[in-house]
Amino acid sequence: MFDLPWNTEEGSSNTKWRPKENILLHSKKSYMKPKQIGNTVTSPNQPEMKLTLLSLKNWTITAVSLRAGPGKNLIRFNKAKDGKVTTEEGLHAELLREAGKSRGNCRSKIIDKRHLEAAKSLREDPDITIRRADKAAHYVLIPTEDYLNKMDTLLMDVTKFERITRNPIEEIKTKVNRIVDTINAKAEGLKLPKLVGNYGLGYCYGNVKTHKAGSSLRPIISQIPTPTYVIAKKLNELLTPFVPSRFSLSSAADFLDLLSNSDTNGVIASLDAENLFTHVPILRTINYILEEVYPENGVPKLDLLKAALKALLEICTMEAPFVCPRGNMYRQIDGVAMGSPLGVLFANFFMGMVEKCTFNCFKKPSIYARYIDDTFVKVDCKSELPPLKGILQDISGLNFTIEFSQENKLPFLDILIQQSPLYFKTSVYTKPTNPGLCLNGMSECPQRYKDSTIRAFIRSALTHSSSWSATHLEIERATQVLVNNGYPNKEINKIIKHEIDKWYLQQNAPNKEGE
Template sequence: MLRTINYEKAGHISENKNTQLRKLDSLIKRETPQPVASDPPVLVYNFSNTPLDDNTPSILSKGFNFSITPRSVPIEIIITQTESAIAHLPENLAEAARQDFATTLRRAKVPKSNVTRAERQSLKNLYNNPDIVVLQADKCNATVVLKTTDYIDKLTTLLDSPEYQITARDTTVYLEQKTKALINNSNISTERMKPLIPREKSSRTPRLNGLSKIHKQNITLRPIDKYYKQVKGAPMGSPLSPVLANLYMEDVDNVFVIWPHGSENLHAFLNHINFLHPNLKFIMEVENNNSLPLLDVLITKSNNSFSHTVYRKPTHTNRYLIAKSHHHPAQLNSVLNSLIHRFIRLADNHNRSRKLY
């Protein structure tokens, strides 16, 4: 109601127009909730001893999925990808597609740059600096700058564990041939067998790199693989690993439990299951202020019931694909659509009615 009273009408409420206007301003300010001030999320962590100028955090904060506009139209790449896409078409349709693409390429213009010249130079300086390594943080979409020596030391520490053994040679071709032989000697039908057989020398040897886990103490690294043989556990990132883990563990990766037997018995139970197998260790998180996160959901207990909404880690950066990124508009729009869909699915009716900051 207060907002419907415009300043013109307020001037006729009393002879003292200025007094009424001041009252109206005061009421509107009290009605309108003021935004809560909060510290901006940290997008770039510099753990090296190399100082970063102002332009370097600016370009790094855009994220690893940010695409820089090209300085020229990549004609050769477009032609190559076009030929690959139309290879299955009849020749008359393929030729028509070629003509359409050729017309489009002749009209194509270089898009306006979405980064400054100084930011491009900062990227070049980072690329040419052998003393630092830039990588993505694990699970929080931040950028981490590490000393190269620290990065190598942390990875070496991971590889010194009993889970890995050094191999004398690259076994990729051998494993490829062995897999092919096992499939050929199986009882699988020919129709199902054909897409399973790897093409000769089509596999690539995994390379070792790490993601910085800034949401945990001591900035540990998560490995993604190298020229070592993993003798324990399942390789991280392999599509087969979750399947094998579920078969062995019966899907107990993340479990939400209502425990009615007291805190002491709960910790005793945790100790018990951690002694069942030497290579299986469980961790536990208990409720805090009647709330407990489970994956992307924050579950809150109140009045003998539970409510739920979207959960974000304390290190969440709110960094998504930037609108200025050189992506197709459909990809940019999908970011907003996915966030809305995620909120609708994960939040209950009570939390959906509240404004989510």
Template sequence: MSKIETAALVELQSMSNITIKPSDKGGAIVILDTDKYITEIERQLSDPSVYIRLRGDPTESFKRELNLMLQDAVQSNIITFSTFQYIWVEFPLVPLIYILPKIHKDPINPPGRPIVAGVGSLTSRAAEVLDKVISPLVQQTRSYVRDTTDFLQKLSEIGQLSDEFLLATFDVTSLYTSIPHVEGINAVKKLLCECGQYSSVEVNFFVQILSFILQKNFFKFQDKFYLQIRGTAMGSKVAPAYANSFMSWFEEEHVYSNALFTRHCCAWWRYIDDVFLLWRGDLESLSVFRDEINVVHQDIKFTMTADTHKIVFLDVEITKNIDRFHTRIYTKPTDRNQLLRYDSFHPSSVKKSVPISQFTRVCRIANDEDTVNDDLNKMEKKLGDRGYPKKVLQEGLSKVSNYSGPNKMKKNRMGQRVTFVSQYHTYSHQIQTVLNRHWHLLRESYPSISTFQQPPMMSFRRGGTIGSKLVRAEVPPVPKRFTFLGP
């Protein structure tokens, strides 16, 4: 960066009257009036059914409670001492709340999606461990959708289509902050008990840890401390698995047994709070079904979008043809071209891989030749706008020319390799050259160690960016004003 650019960045960092955030969807950068930003957070925190204000910082009292819980688990041989050491955070950071503006809903006064920045907090490691326990179980539930590729695979397995099909999507309103603790915990306990992998003692410990994470979910906003008393915070590692567990329970209790669902629904696939369904019936029966499941639980409400011809789910636009579905990439109107710039300071291998990954994404999602060609041209233009040379784009296109469908591209398996992690800088290539030149010393000295048989794989930590310097979780403090009295 030049001196002028550095000075401009410092000036932006010092401006407390504006707050800079990425948008909730679309990749745009949003500059907000700080007073409006604070007002929106305070509006959400004023809901007494979700948040309560605490008298002070509860970190120390919560630390003592968690320590006793973990010590008991070690003494009871439920967890090892090394697991205790991993979960325990000796000097935890206080979580902070911030919001991501939903400019796709209102570009002038956007509502915010609340996120609790909990990295390094008291329960951050416990949430990570619990996520590793629950997530594999969630993946076995009936409606689970892992990602776009999984959704496309499910869609390809649908048989002969009928003109009577409706395409529809349901969305759960504010799912993360709507899950009651008791029902959410019971849903997770049900999954743990039914899987048969854990003893009753282990299940009780996992439930105890989950209860602690949910009931001690505190955070700070402008030197005030709050406790979330309903739902879970977006930002916690275990939040998606917890939400999926609850929704799986909700579906078993209230959806699959519904008479209209049994009669009309041919597919019900869910990605956390977004549902795709195929409905063999008219719009009236679908609306009645939506209304019926909206009254079975006071906190869980669905919104609905339906069409006879076209619908959007995740990043896929699905169109119903005579006998099959046509799919292509969907781009929201608020989306910005945030692809990595070719002139950015990144390894050349990373920049060369961007066109390949984006062209592969086009070929994976689009299933019609004309659509593939059209979307590839659009993607090529987007990459060109970010400075990618024609030669690099042509090389990327040639690599995906034989790609067809979600499961056709085979990854190049390199086997077990040592990963060399460092910060990327101008000397990284020379470091890699030195390592490769002398790697034979390790390979020849330790022939029995398989990971030494190939040179290391270079991996780079993410460095500081302009965005990371300007986007902060905490609201900038208002400059203090002093009154000076003259002699």
């Protein structure tokens, strides 16, 4: 059924409109009271979005067309014989796309017509593809044929991807709703949302790894348009509390706390699980999840049928379809995608169970702390690391690389760690390939965004540096980066002073026990 965003109430000469609770045509702002202009209803929030009422019968819409500007029909709805309104395929995606568009009339003081024409010409050039750089705040121009060939190479792995010729969206939607109905009928407190409306294929793209030789691509599969996305988000919310977290870090702050309470004796190194996401074994990880949620001799930790949870996890990870840049349809049959709500959950669950098995039969290092696929370790001697790497590889089936400290220094996350006789010295780590770009100080955006950019640099200097000399050096570096990106010195210095004063007060504030 199709619901208009407003209900009608029969009045005298004027028609009264009131917002409905379930709004299908929506914008990022709440609807205000619309105006009626002849046969056309417009919302003040989106003056270009018009619902043209073609006919009324007992104050019920029998047909309506959605317009996004003069003469452009996006979707037409026709009332079927049974009284229901049917929609064309792709409605949901079109509505989201139109609702998210900015339709303001403000003119830029920086970008003029020639800039816009140059950008449009670049975007429309079929020989050039513009992609965001991986882990960097800049964009890369890559020859389209090179980009497509690299994506084809990634998708040629038949152990991970399967090409399909028929769109399975409706079948998936029906299958998921059948399982959801079963769960909701038997579970007392837990209710999963049913899939309502139109859905589409996910889409695959690659971000260029400019920090690595060869500029390979990091594949990302956005599953937002797919029918499994909402269910996957709900499953991620339900299962996250059960992820084995004994050896995992949640943030850089956790890691800094760990270092501050550890001695520096021994050898430090980092272990990296190569291409973790695409090599997570799906069925094995699902079994790990089921073992954790449904212990053999215990009470289930979720009010959810085991078979139903297993079926939903398999659908969300192994059946979600997507389209590649060449327009072909695929589905990922093993490994998890970056872009899936279950990606990080599966990666952490799998690695957590691998570590649990590893340290049941192998001596744990004095420090072992993992953030998704990067692990910091401290061992008594260098010879302990190859056996640890070997057993991790044997149990997981993954490939690990070891990076040893150089001159007692080792980068981990965005922190540079230095071993000293008494404690670990830390400072902010910046990759050699970092181009020094950030939100431009002259950009036309709210001032609070620019202030937040400055604060982020200063807070990193304060939290990551173990000495005031390291803090001073990082603030000097950050100031130069900000100046290079168009920020005035006056604004930078004002925020630096405010953040340092705030930091000093927090560090010297009396705790409740001492008051």
